[in-house]
Amino acid sequence: MRVNWLRDLAHSSSAAGKFGFAILIVVLFFAAMGILLLLIDRAPKTGREKFQAFLFLLPALVLLAIGLVGPIIKTAVSSLTSAEKDRAGCVPIPTPARCVEDAGGKWNNFAHFRWAFTDNDALVSLGHTMMWTLIAPTIATLIGLTYAYAIDKVRGEGFAKALIFLPMAVSFVGAAVIWGLMYQQPSENGASGLINVMLNWVGLGPLNFPTVGGWRLTLLMIVVMIWIQAGFSTVVLSAAIKAVPAELSEAAKIDGATPGQAFRRIIVPGIRPTIIVVMVTISVATLKVFDLVRTFGADQYGGDTLANMMYTEFRTAGLSAGGGTPLGEHRSAALAMEIFLLVIPFVAYQVRQMVKARTSQ
Amino acid sequence: MSIAIDPSGSTPAMPVDEPRPATAAGRVRKGLTNPVASGFALLIGIVWTIPTAGLLVQSFRGREGQQSSGWWTFKDLTLDNYREVTSGARNILPNIVNSIVIVIPAALIPIAVAAMAAYALVWIDFRGRDWIYVAIFALQIVPLQVAVVPLLRFVVSGAHVGSTTIIPSMGLSGTVGAIWLAHACFALPLAVFLMHNFMSEIPRDLLEAARIDGASHGQIFRQIMLPLLRPALAAFGIFQFLWVWNDLFVGIVMSGGNGDIAPITVAVSLLIGNTSGAGRELIPAAAFLSIIIPLIVFIALQRFFVRGLLSGSVKG
Numbered sequence: 001m002r003v004n005w006l007r008d009l010a011h012s013s014s015a016a017g018k019f020g021f022a023i024l025i026v027v028l029f030f031a032a033m034g035i036l037l038l039l040i041d042r043a044p045k046t047g048r049e050k051f052q053a054f055l056f057l058l059p060a061l062v063l064l065a066i067g068l069v070g071p072i073i074k075t076a077v078s079s080l081t082s083a084e085k086d087r088a089g090c091v092p093i094p095t096p097a098r099c100v101e102d103a104g105g106k107w108n109n110f111a112h113f114r115w116a117f118t119d120n121d122a123l124v125s126l127g128h129t130m131m132w133t134l135i136a137p138t139i140a141t142l143i144g145l146t147y148a149y150a151i152d153k154v155r156g157e158g159f160a161k162a163l164i165f166l167p168m169a170v171s172f173v174g175a176a177v178i179w180g181l182m183y184q185q186p187s188e189n190g191a192s193g194l195i196n197v198m199l200n201w202v203g204l205g206p207l208n209f210p211t212v213g214g215w216r217l218t219l220l221m222i223v224v225m226i227w228i229q230a231g232f233s234t235v236v237l238s239a240a241i242k243a244v245p246a247e248l249s250e251a252a253k254i255d256g257a258t259p260g261q262a263f264r265r266i267i268v269p270g271i272r273p274t275i276i277v278v279m280v281t282i283s284v285a286t287l288k289v290f291d292l293v294r295t296f297g298a299d300q301y302g303g304d305t306l307a308n309m310m311y312t313e314f315r316t317a318g319l320s321a322g323g324g325t326p327l328g329e330h331r332s333a334a335l336a337m338e339i340f341l342l343v344i345p346f347v348a349y350q351v352r353q354m355v356k357a358r359t360s361q
Numbered sequence: 362m363s364i365a366i367d368p369s370g371s372t373p374a375m376p377v378d379e380p381r382p383a384t385a386a387g388r389v390r391k392g393l394t395n396p397v398a399s400g401f402a403l404l405i406g407i408v409w410t411i412p413t414a415g416l417l418v419q420s421f422r423g424r425e426g427q428q429s430s431g432w433w434t435f436k437d438l439t440l441d442n443y444r445e446v447t448s449g450a451r452n453i454l455p456n457i458v459n460s461i462v463i464v465i466p467a468a469l470i471p472i473a474v475a476a477m478a479a480y481a482l483v484w485i486d487f488r489g490r491d492w493i494y495v496a497i498f499a500l501q502i503v504p505l506q507v508a509v510v511p512l513l514r515f516v517v518s519g520a521h522v523g524s525t526t527i528i529p530s531m532g533l534s535g536t537v538g539a540i541w542l543a544h545a546c547f548a549l550p551l552a553v554f555l556m557h558n559f560m561s562e563i564p565r566d567l568l569e570a571a572r573i574d575g576a577s578h579g580q581i582f583r584q585i586m587l588p589l590l591r592p593a594l595a596a597f598g599i600f601q602f603l604w605v606w607n608d609l610f611v612g613i614v615m616s617g618g619n620g621d622i623a624p625i626t627v628a629v630s631l632l633i634g635n636t637s638g639a640g641r642e643l644i645p646a647a648a649f650l651s652i653i654i655p656l657i658v659f660i661a662l663q664r665f666f667v668r669g670l671l672s673g674s675v676k677g
Contacts (some may be wrong), residue, residue, distance in 0.1 A: 041579040056481035067546020071511035150398035169659035170606030177648035289611040336506040347502040
C-alpha cells in the first residue's frame with residue numbers, strides 16, 4: 001500500500017501526471033534542502049564549523065559518489081574483468097544457472113583492451129576520434145579567432161556575433177537534420193542539397209553523403225561540429241581581444257604595421273592563454289562526440305567514433321542467463337576507459353590552470 | 362569540462378553585446394580593420410545562418426516539393442508537416458512535454474546542491490577544503506560514457522557489494538527520475554566551479570559583518586548569498602537548460618528505450634533512424650520544433666549565458 005500513488009505518479013504517461021511528478025519532486029527536494037539548512041543552524045557547539053561545512057557539502061558529495069566516483073570505479077573494474085560465459089544453445093529453463101559456464105567477473109589480463117587495440121572496427125573508431133580531435137578544435141578556434149578580430153569594434157558587432165553564436169543553442173540532433181539537408185544527395189525527382197548544387201556549378205560531383213564513408217564522411221561530420229563550436233570560440237576570444245590594451249595596437253599602427261601584422265604580432269600573442277583554453281575545451285567535447293555520429297547513422301558507413309561504438313557495444317550486449325554482465329558491456333567499458341584516458345591530459349591541463357589561478361590570488 | 366579564462370580565476374566583467382563608447386583607442390582599432398576582413402565576416406555570417414534558415418523553409422514544404430526541388434525555390438508551401446507531428450500517430454508533443462519535465466528538476470537540483478557546496482568551500486574554513494574543491498573540479502575528467510552505464514545499473518537494481526545490498530533500488534527505473542539523477546550528478550563539477558567563481562567575488566567584509574551581527578551560516582546562505590548569486594544562478598541555469606534539452610546520450614541510455622519518457626532529441630533521432638520513404642518529409646518540422654524552444658530561451662537570455670561562458674566554462 002505504502003507509496004503506490006507515488007509510483008503511479010512517477011510512471012504516469014499523461015502530461016499533467018508528469019508535470020505533477022516533476023513539481024512534487026522539486027518541492028520535496030527544496031524541502032529537504034531547507035531542513036538541511038535548519039540542521040546546519042542547530043549544529044552542536046563543538047566542532048561547529050567543520051560540522052556545518054560537512055552538511056553544506058553533503059548533498060554534493062552524495063550525488064558525486066553515486067553519479068561519478070562509484071560509476072568510474074565500476075567501469076574500470078568491468079573493463080578489466082571477464083564477462084559471463086554461457087553454454088551455446090542452452091535453454092535456461094527451469095534454472096537459468098545451468099546454462100552458465102563461467103560466471104565471469106575475474107581478472108582477465110587486459111583481454112578487453114587487447115580487443116580494443118586489435119579489433120579493426122575499434123581501431124577505426126579510435127582513428128576517427130583522433131581525427132575529430134585534431135581537426136575540429138583547430139579549425140573552430142581559427143574561424144572564431146579570425147571572425148572575432150574581423151568584427152571587433154565594427155558596427156553591428158553584436159548581431160554578427162549572434163549569427164555565429166546561434167548554432168550553440170541547436171542540439172546535435174537538430175544540427176544533424178540541418179546538415180543532412182545541406183548535404184542531401186541529388187534524387188531522381190530533382191531535389192538536391194545546397195552543397196551538392198553548388199559543387200555541381202563548379203563541375204564537382206556529389207558528396208555521396210553519408211555513403212561515402214570512412215574519413216571523408218568523418219570530415220563532413222566535423223564540418224557540423226565546427227559549425228556548432230565556432231560561436232563558442234568567437235565569443236570567448238572576442239572578450240579576450242577586447243582585453244588586450246588598445247595602446248598596443250595603437251603603437252603598432254604608428255610604427256606602420258598592417259592589420260594582419262598587428263593581429264599576428266600583438267593580438268594573438270596577447271591572448272594565447274585563452275586560445276589554448278578554447279582549444280582544450282572544444283577538444284574535450286570532441287573526444288566524446290556521440291550524438292552527431294549516432295543521428296547520422298555514420299557507424300553503418302564506416303564513420304564510427306569511440307563514444308558511439310561504446311554505446312553500440314552496450315546496446316547490443318544482450319542478456320546473460322546467470323544475471324552476470326555480457327561481453328558487450330565489458331567491451332563497452334573498455335572503450336569508455338579509452339575515452340577516459342584520452343581526456344586525462346586535457347582535463348589535467350585545466351586543473352593545473354585552475355590551481356595556478358587559485359594560488360596566484 | 363571547464364576552463365579558466367581569466368588567469369586570476371575571477372569573472373571577467375565583459376559586456377558582450379553592449380556598444381562600446383567611441384574612445385580614441387576604439388577608433389584606432391577600427392582603423393585597423395579592412396574591407397577584406399569585413400567581407401570575410403559577412404561571408405561567415407551568411408554561411409552560418411543559411412543551414413538553419415534552410416531547415417525552417419523545408420519544414421513548411423510538402424512531400425512533393427521536398428523531393429523535387431531545393432528549399433530555396435519556396436515551392437509547395439504547406440502546414441501539413443506541422444499538423445502531422447503535433448497530432449495523431451506521429452505526435453511529438455508528448456516528447457516535448459518530457460523534455461520540459463526532464464529539464465526543470467535537472468536544472469534546479471544541481472544549482473541548489475552546487476550553491477550549498479560552493480558556500481562551504483568559499484566561506485567556511487576547514488582543513489582540506491582546497492583539496493575537496495580541486496577534487497570536485499577534477500571529476501570533470503569522468504566522461505559521461507564512463508559513468509552512465511553503472512548509473513543506469515544503480516537506478517535499476519541499487520548498489521551491492523558482493524551479494525549484500527547497500528542501497529536498494531529506488532524504483533526510479535523507467536521513470537524520468539533516472540534521467541534527472543544522471544543530469545544532476547553529471548552537472549555538479551561544473552556547477553560547483555561556476556558557483557565557486559562567482560562566490561569568491563563577493564567581498565569578505567559583507568560576510569564578516571553578518572557573522573558579527575550573529576547571523577548563522579544557514580541564514581547568511583539564504584538571506585545574503587542567494588540574492589547576490591542571482592546572476593550566477595541564472596547563468597548556470599540557462600547553461601544546464603541548454604545542455605539537458607539538447608542532450609541525446611544521457612536521454613537515450615537512461616530512458617532505456619521507454620518511449621513514454623524519451624525526450625525530444627531521442628524522439629527526433631528515432632524518427633530519422635526509423636523512417637525511410639513515407640514520413641521523411643516530417644523530419645524537418647520535427648527537428649525545428651525540437652530546436653525552437655532552446656533557441657528562444659537562448660536568444661532571450663543570451664546575456665546570462667555569455668556571462669557564464671566567460672566566467673570560465675562550457676561543458677560537453
